Amino acid sequence: MTSLPQETDVVISGAGPVGLTLANLLGQSAIGVVVLEKNKRPFDIPRAITLDDEGCRTIQATGLHKKFLPSTIPGKGARYYGEDGSPFAEVGPGPIEFGFPRRTHFFQPKLDQILANGLKRFQQANVFYNCKLIDFSEIDNGVEIEVCTPGNKSHSLFCKYLIGTDGAKSDIRQKLNIKMIGETYPEDWVIVDTSNDPDHEPVSKFYCRRDRPYVSIPAPNKGRRYEYRIQPEEEAQKLLEFQNIRERLSSTRTINPEDIVRSTVYTFEAKIAEKWRVGKILLAGDAAHLTPPFAGQGLNSGLRDAHNLAWKLAIILKGEASEKLLDTYELERREPAKAMIELAMAMGDIVMPKKEQDIEFRNKLVEWLDRFPAARDYIVSMKFKPSPHYKKGAFVDLHHQQFSGSLVGQMLPQLAVKQLNSPEQQLDNFLGNDFALIIQDKHLIENATKVSKSFFYKTQIKTIFIGQPPFKSSDYVTNLVPIADSLLKKLRAHRDQIILIRPDRYVAASFSGENQKGALAKFKEILNTRGK
Template sequence: MTAYVREVPVVIVGGGPTGLTAANLLAAYGVEFLLLEREAAPLNLPRAIVLDDEGARTLQVFGLDKTYVAQTLEGVGSRYYSDAGVCFAETGAGPRTYGFSKRQYIYQPEMEAALRSRLEEQAPGALRFSSEVTAIACANGKAHVTVRDAQGAVHEIVADWVLACDGGKSPIRELLGIEMHGNTYEQDWIVLDTLDDPDTSAFSKFFCSNERPAVSVPAPNGGRRYEFMLLPGETREQVLDSGFLARLLQPFRVHDEKKIVRKTVYTFHARIAERFRDDRIVLLGDAAHLTPPFAGQGMNAGLRDAHNVTWKIAATLKGGADASILDSFETERRKPIWDMIQLAVTMGNVVMPMDEDALRFRDHLLRALEPFPAVKDYLVQMRFKPKPRHPGGLYLDLDAPKFEASLVGEMIPQPDIRTNGAPGPLDSALGTGFALIAQDETGAEALAALEDTDLLGLPLEKLCLGAGEGRGIRSGRRSMTAFQAAPC
């Protein structure tokens, strides 16, 4: 029997990184919501281990850049080793194009705790544990969500929108009958998270062996993650035995069960949902797509989803935008998601060959590229990683840009600027909503004459950028770190 019916603008299902990020973003936009988590308490499992620069920029919207992100372990690059122990390639940290290091290594329970803490500050009581969604349906522009609580009581929640952030086995996706397409890796992988590791380097290390590929990844607090591919005939029970693990770890460290935070076997997937939206229900994160871990993009893809969806929901609820703008979520995200999945697959196949032919091809290719360092660098540094750019969606002149260097549809860089003499990242001046930027006197005058302070229910910031003293203009474009800014 249903105990009561409650109405709320948004229901988020799933209290992992994607759901918590979506909740914090909605709170920053001033949208009421409930976040439902089936488990009775946080899982506290170190699953994701990389926060990339785009993900960190999303957390910046609600202030975690100054607290949690500032305390993460910045990566310095990657090294790739042959069976003989020779480092045949190395990548660097790369530029801080979007205001953060390309990779921050995280301990997921700490990140989730920081997200929950910030959420409690912004929207006290919005997170509900022991809340299992048992049924969901849409009618007359509303979603009807049936929820069972810890006492077994059943409640109905009526919402304008439901964000399904309930993981790779998404019960909501199953209830809606949405299929996943793609591939599942034949090879399973052992994943070990350790404490007090003797390897304190901030490099990720790829052991590109044709015998047993392995990965070693830095972790915060002096820990490290090790991943080993299972070989044909090995079982999950066998490879998680202490004696077996001791032999695997022997080249890296002494095995000590007390220093193992988690040991598990993963099956890697490269799959994507046939659709991301069903009426008033939107799939985000692992519920919508699953990626192999080689590019460190699984969790980060979910954070991008949350950032894309939440402002549009805020626009429909606060600014009167039509619900059809949510169709742009899939238009903007599907291709970048699939491109990133294919990048991860390529890294798995090229960087970590699993048979003699693939190993020989990789080695011959790298030797052949020695006279062409720029091409080798492009391959080894994975510079074919898709840029954060949308191929379609809510943009003007996306297909016919007025300038060759147009940034329409792309994530703009985030330089450091000075606002009224105080230094800070660009986004701190742009705010949480829309922004208009002027770079010359005419533009500044136009913005100064504009009285609007919001757009579609979200704040509208106006900023004037100019070259600072001694910084000048380079090649007709302003230096990335050369800006002085002032409110218009």
């Protein structure tokens, strides 16, 4: 059994999906990682239940998606029911843009187990349960940490960076005196996770009732989650008694005590930390932002934090970028996290309007939208969900010299591709977990090769040519043939440019062969590596 070291590169406090994902991503970059979890063992009850396409793509980046996906259920959309119990709107699964369905339902203990076991791939990355972070203090070159280990023994641990992924009640955030800004919903909700459910339809169902709104969400292994609002006159704990759960679900299913996997009372919060970083200590996931569940974005926002932060920590620790790059973490992630909180609150207003006039407005809106299917689908399909697009941060000329259709600042679509005479695969399988270049014009091959060799790394970064093969793939350039689909059109907007892809799959820059030196100089300036 591995013992807790005295020194490592990064300590992550909290072994939930966000912390474990961050640890796996850092492990792939040969960064030393210690994950501390105060609980004696991994959680064996479900908490988060839905990943979106971006979240699944982050799991893909850990290299563990093939172990994870067989245990999941691809979501087939959502259905909304009115006061009379009849559906007033339905949403299909939607197009696949980033390689995965827009909704994937999963069992969180399974994901936690896969991520924790994934760390065994790396000699320098480990998770330690029953180890609680007691105190910490930042010094010149890192953070000194005091850990309470099994048997109430004290252990001193030094790291270069400390990351708090320790949840909504984050000890690290509280010790840093960082306030959470936002609101707590006045009503609590009961959450009941069930097994042996007769409803196997992989559709999320929203019952927008005046008296008791509730939600029904598919889960793996013939399971389902039910969430319903507690009325002001009701006692929360009494609603967790079996006879009350049975009564509440009687219109939906017959339930036995052994069918209840978990039942709990949950308070929904919409809050964001006033700051996410103090020196060498950073917050991610629920420690940094709390999202109501109505849009299924809480964990997904945390996974975006992990992917954004991992590559920045990795190149800083390898000496390939300045610590100043960490300023772009909150700069990039804060507004999207806030936007997802606002999206969830907007969806909550549809499902559970609080005031009588809001209920009447919702009902009239539904009736009106029924006459305008395009407008109805726009709302219920959450097409107003912010696209994965950063408006500021580690990008070149994000607000200057960009053309309509530019992907700079946006997440790269994940095309279906294949090598000559090989099976179809996803693009990310070839990009790897480092920076990469994409070109679509064979005349740019020489320029791209020079860029890949003159990048700030000691080793050459990958170059991907997407197009019909002018040559065989080499050690320098991988030739991929695109499978014809609509996603290729987005990429074709850069057909005469070199595209620089960040490790988190965002487009950092695009430039012509003539402008490559200037673009690279600007990006190196962003990383603060000029002169290295």
